[in-house]
Amino acid sequence: MVELSAALLFVLAISASFFAAWTIGAGSSGSTPFAPAVGANAITTLRAAFIVGLLGFAGAVLQGAAVTETVGAGLVEGVTLSPLASAIALTIAATYIAAGVFAGYPIATAFAITGSVVGVGLAIGGEPAWDTYAEIGLYWSVTPVAVAPPAYVVTKLLRGEAVSEKLVVTVLGASVGLVVANMEFLFLGPPGEQASFAAVVAARLPGSSLFGVATTTAAVAAGTAWLVARALDRDRVGAQRRFLLVLGALVAFTAGGGKVGLAVGPLLPLAEGAFPVGAIILVLVFGGIGILLGSWMAAPRMIKALSQDYSELGPRRSIAVLIPSFIFAQIGIFFGIPMSFNQIFIGAMAGVGYAVGGDTVSERKLVLTAVAWIGSLVFGLVVGYLLQTVAISLVELA
Structure with a gap:
């Protein structure tokens, strides 16, 4: 009976994890990235959904390890999440995220899942990971404020006449190349x-590693700038x-x-127990498949809806939204911090809105959205702690 219960909990945890990954692919991760290109008629909706699914899977496998390890083992100290704790945390988060997706409300996935994982972890006797919380809190607090000014400046430069558009876009291309070289x-x-x-x-070049990294980064940035400038000379609109x-x-x-780490992080301790070698790859592929299917099955509808908003922004302002969003998201991945793309994109959109006059920016809505995000963190934390405590009591009584 005990073995059967453990197997059922394991299946429940896997199912909840896959559902969370699916909702991530169906939500902002599967729709926002290509909505500007669809709005600019650069690609069709179905083709965008197909490509974004493949890219989401590739990103999950190739870059998802840091955040997965943070969510799986870095949020609570002194304990390892059990199958029951993982199942509870993932079920709470997946249900909350799904409610947001189907209601059309921008749920901050990172807040909901982080809160639920911390809640169940504390309930089973874990200690708070204060250093990790400080890093996450700093990133979450700074990101929406810090991403807005670059979006504002880029929008002003692209719309103004003081600096040529070719120069601005070329410099932006170089900045993208700089980040890509260090991903x-x-x-x-x-x-x-x-x-x-x-x-x-850099490891294959003579001299110090720092000099090699700087040289390689500069070369990639310069090469990207050259390609962008050449494309603009040939066909500005097409470029x-x-x-x-x-x-x-x-x-x-x-x-x-x-x-992906938000969906599969709680599974990592279970996978490491069952597969000591290659557990991280296993959970990343698993989560990547969930994101892929979510993007293919549900993202087209959201891409089509969002593309109408981005078509009103136009290519220039869409570029101003995507570049700082990409850079700040990569910073989060580098430090292994669970992130909310909704939070990043809304901050960038606000910066663009203020750059064109501020009439399209609802400060009241921004405040209410921030309150809802904080509420999702508290909700996950409290409900996770309570449900895990109740579950422990029921197990002891049985």
């Missing part, structure tokens, strides 16, 4: 570790659309890497 991927580093393209190349496609691809990839 860390699982299979570039030693077994179980991540490394960036710049670091791998803008292709730039949007590239940005959408990078954001979709980043979304997979940044959010």
